[in-house]
Amino acid sequence: MAISMNWVRDYVNLEGVDLKELALKVTNAGVNVEKIISHNLNNLVVGKILKCSMHPDSDHLHVCIVDIKDEKRQIVCGASNVKENIKVIVSLPGAILPGGIEIKPSIIRGVESNGMICALSELGLEEETPENRAKGIFVLPDDAEVGSDAIKYLGLDDTIYELDLNPNRNSDCTNHIGFAYEVASVLGKKVTLPNIDYKTIKDSVKNHFSIEIKTSNCTMYNAKMVKNVVIKESPSFIKNRLIAAGMRPINNVVDISNYVMLEFGQPLHFFDKDKLGDKILVRMAGDNETITTLDKKERILTSDDIVITDGKIPVCIAGVMGGENTEIDGSTKNILIESAIFNPYNVRYTSLRLDLRSEASLRYERGLNYEYCNLAIERACYLLQKYANGEVLSDTIIYDNIDKKKKIATVSKDEVNRVLGLSMTNDDIKKSLDNLGFDYKCVKDKYTVEIPNRRLDVEAHKQDLIEEIGRLYGYDKIISKLPVIESTTGKYIGNVKYRKLVSKRLRSLGLNECRTYTLVSDEENNLFKYDRKNSIDLLRPMSSDKKVIRQTIIPSLLKVYEYNKARKVNDILLYEIANVYYDMDKEDTKVAVLMNGNYLNNNWQQIKVKVDFYLIKGILENLLNYLGFKNRYQFVEKIVDGIHPGISCVITIDKEEIGYMGKVHPNLVKDDVYVFEISMNKLINKKIKPIKFKELSKYPSVEKDLAFIVNDNVNSLEIIDTIKKSAGHILSNIDVFDLYKGENVPSGKKSIAYNLTFTDYNKTLNDDEVMKVFDKIIIDVEKKHSAVLRDK
Template sequence: MLISLEWLKEYVDIKEDVKELENALTMIGQEVEAITVQGKNLDNVVIGQIVEYGKHPNAEKLTLTKVDIGEEEPLQIVCGAPNHRLGDKVIVSKVGAVLPGDIKITKSKIRGIESYGMICSEVELGIGNNSDGVVILPEDAPVGEEYRKYAKLNDVIFELEITPNRPDCLSHIGIAREIAAYYGRKVKYPSFDVFETLEDVANNVRIEIEDKERCKRFAGRVMRNVTVKESPEWLKRKIRAMGLNPVNNIVDATNFVMFEYNQPIHTYDLSKIKDMTIVVRAAKKGEKLVTLMGDELELDGELVIADSEKPMSIAGVMGGLDSGITNETKDIFIEVAYFTPENIRKTGKKLGITSESGYRNERGTDIENVPEVLDRVTSIIYEIAEGNIVGKAKDVYPVKFTKIEIPLDIKKFRRFMGKDIDAQEVARILTNLGLEMKSIGQETAVVIPPSYRQDLTRSADLYEEIIRMYGFENIENKMPVENIKAGIKAEPIRLMDESKEILSKIGLQEVINYSFIDKSVRDILHIEDEVIMIKNPIAETMSMMRPSLIYSILTNIRENLNRNQDSIKIFETSKVFKKADELAQEDIHVAIGICGRDHKTLWNSKPEAYDFYMLKGYVEEYMELVGAKRYKLERTSNPNFHPGRAADIKIGKIVVGTFGEIHPDLAEKMDITKERAYVAEINLTLLKQYISKKFKYERIVKYPEVTRDLAVVLDDSVLVGDMIDMLKKSSDFIETIELFDIYKGEHIEAGKKSVAISLTLRNKVGTLNEEDINKVIDKVLNIIRTKFAGEIRQ
């Protein structure tokens, strides 16, 4: 919202300088986005008169002029505009002027002729949008006077960021009220008279509101014999200050009052209103209207202002071209109305129309102020366009506005504010803001907001009003006297945070994805559980709450591969969702994804691709660091994973997770073809009950360890993990068993594999002798032969 300082001073006394006023506006909630000082680029710009005029000798489209600017000698200026003539009063930028856009005026030579300045257009001066020719001033413009002084371009324009709940501040009077309340001054409302002629029955306009839900009040008045012409200078200055171009005196008058009161106004050519009838109704399906901007709209149900035959405007949004004011218009009908904001928002969005009127109507206007605004705009049009004001205004107001009463607990407010403010000070602030004090005591009050403050509905709103006018800077910083204790994280959140820290430390990078995925994922991932569909998805590809993190991780892998990233090691920790009896069941899952190979280095010229065992290492390290050690790995039957390169993580009979290479069919569906992808997904909600952070400490064993390496040949179908688990239980002397090689190929029978394991043996109470060691090894070999049909590799 643009606010003119000179215009604002007409409604409230302002003694403060621009900087202080900027601070005051910001402190009371009307944030200043920018400040523009008019005329700051108009140094060395004066009024001149063309005293010699002729064609440029070396260019047909240029003229050679001499311009009197009130100095000893006229300036010789070459000009390319088509509209200037001998004797015209023009605006001249002298040598040394710096125009908007950092255009520096210097002595120059144009087609061989010297030029000592420039005759300017509106665009070049930054005072308008007309670039078709230079500005021609009235004959009485004083030669030699600064144009800035002549045009009264000494204004300061504030650009304010008005919040949606304060539509009353989209006007000069609204901001004047704020400033007056802050400084404790009076608002000077406009004074005007309306001189009505006797009403003629033939001049009556019949007004009917059919849609009383979307139009709460509609007022209008007829004026005859007006003269549509250019606006006076004072009005054009105000319209330009608001960033608009003047149109004519009728349109400019309505815009002026809109910026004054925040009440959009529309005028119609009375001769184009069929049967002198105005109906506020819903548009019939298929009805058409050409807007003032020239766009043809096909309507269906929108609120329109119509005559007895056709729509004339989109109510509260934009007028129609056919019923608009033209230079030939003699009789007009002036409309001031109140439309429900919700309807204006929906209509503007549906039709794709934005306008100053729509911007204000969709935020809400003052329904009680409609008659005053109508009289105000009528008086201005009467002043600048003459004509006759025919009879009394018509005002259709079916349901009257009801003011609300808001109770205010002053004692409670003092505790909230943190300061012992006097009840009379509270009353003074609220009264200055235009609120009515129905009652006031030391502890309680009853407050009635005015009709233009429909944002005030509860006591909390009054708190804000009092504090911002009292001044935040006047409230001392005092620590509350409270017994404050730090809270603790809920166990699921703590585990999530701990998991993120662990996975980051072991070399994985976190990704964050939406919790919404495409409903087709249910078939892609063979999901059998009941899923949760979203009734109003923001996109078709985000219509289901994800029951698994695998799809998101695979999507991340695919997109990184498509961008030539060849080393992908990522994780995500988030909630997944599935249907429960009444509410959704939300479990926390951890997912890990790896794909590609290590980056090439001088020592690693042919980096090896990531494989199942690398992912297994990440999973096992995570399980150990998170405190879940009592688990085993079993070959999985999960259809999303490769049947021979994946495993379930089981604790007892509970599957808490699965990891491995994704199934080739799934890889093909996900378009992951460059590299093999490996994914793990762990249900942290299930796992947390098996997590233990209790540590058992033992004395350092002083007796030495003994290691023995064995290479055994097993059938390909034997699960090495099961064998190692059984071997560990065979003797108390076995401290650890580690798998360090699996070999298939030459010298190994087809369908077999060579497995190399390293056993660490130790006696905690004495030194192992050769006999003890041999007994353990014999027992191990016996289990390998009898239970797993294995043989020592020769």
């Protein structure tokens, strides 16, 4: 919102007030002045062209003699509209124009030029467009005094505050009177409302008009009539102020309706009375009823839209846009002014649906003050009489269904100080309330306050009053302290702690934590379909790549992998722990890992530990052991969507599947990329045994190696299970130390070698005992797996 401070001066005396300091004060009281714009143009004077002749050496330049009161200057001008006896804006040598152009005496094609005759766009006072440039130099009205400050004459010596408003102040600080009240509060001054003193003619509007309101969504409707208006250009102060506030001047009548809106915040609508007829009926539109709006587009309405009709057909979409059928045009003579209040939700709904949001519709949406609704229509009549030669008819047609209950709240001095943490005195509180312009009674430290209607944002509650009192008094006076509260230990609640444990372990294993987006495309969400439930789609996605709430993190990690690969990162070790959602509102936390490249690496020594299935398996085992699941998990071969069918498995704990692991299918990535994804919630729900120390055996262990030749399709784990069963309790460890296929091993077979450790906790094992178990193992394995002992 842009506020013209010249305009604000009409309502608050700002004499001697530094506008920069004021901006800071207003900001510190909670209304943010984001930017201060002042037109700081010096050395611009009003000049009169006394003589204008063609340049001897050009077909478009003119040589002018310009009177600037103290002297007569020769200036070369290229504009096509330059002529004798007009008053113009002259920038003298020393002036710096927007863009840093400095005006200096110069010779233009052999002719001396001592200044420049300016167009508004050259001064940054008008937008730099081809149309504006074609207008040429700006011709001043004849009453401009030669030699005087041209910027001041134009009323452009304004300071504009760009406000960045908190939403609660959108209802009052988006108009100049509302902002003037805020300025007055900060400065401790009073506001003077503008003049609405006009004369009426004998005729009453009631002789020409009747209204009927057939919907509760219109709570106030005022109408007045102004006859015989003359449509012309607005006076410059109106034009300048509209421009300052960011609106384009059009003609006096349209400009007055905007001017009053920017003044009181009340949007007005002007109908051409002669096109409208003698009746207004406000009602809800019928479904599929149509109206052609001012922008010449046909709009299809719904029963949630409020319309103004002439009794039969719509002439205006309430709060949104007028109809073409009753539009003010160059030949309009008689005007019907509407000043009304509609249900903000309907206006909001309609303007959003029709994509017709305007300065007016936004104001209706934020809610309006009925007092200003009444004042604004009077103010419009005043201005139309003064600047459009209008004749105002007596009386106002009024429909008023406003709840005028006063907003009254009470608050005590103690309550104020308790919430703000201050020690304000009654005088301090009274000063704040006085400055705010709130009426109050104070009895024994207790305040009964009436909140004015112009402050729609302040509700009748003590907390609202405390905030208003505090922000004006100043939060800088608060002295920090720490809350006095029963001391307890802080802790992580719920799954947070477990997630941190997993996260820290994975980091210590060399994996890098990622943070990717929850919203993904359908294509991504359809990858790695494992244990998939119903996905949650967005109602109105912003784009197809952020359409659905993901159920798997792996595709997002694949994108991170690709991003880094493209940037020549070789070893990509990633993890992410994130929530996934499905079946309306079900949540699970997934732990996903992606690994590619080398786990350990020293190029010049040719040391490389390349990531493969067994490495990522090691990472997962390490994590599960750390979380207390040692000897409780198993890796079970299973084909999973998106995973290489030969390098794919699921992980089970106590027979329950918790996730999958494998190499990403070469259809998806050419490189060797390994992944796993497990459900953290499934882990959390399992009971874990406490740590118990087991004494080490005091007696020496015996180690034995043995290798079998078995069919290729026999799993190592199956053999290990047999060995364990066969060996009984004295087998304390078993490890695979060799896997071999090739020479000396028949095709379709493999040799697999195990290192066994035998330990007895009660005595030293003797050879006979070990050999007895060892032989039994061999017989059992050979029998059960059609194995042959190698190198017997």
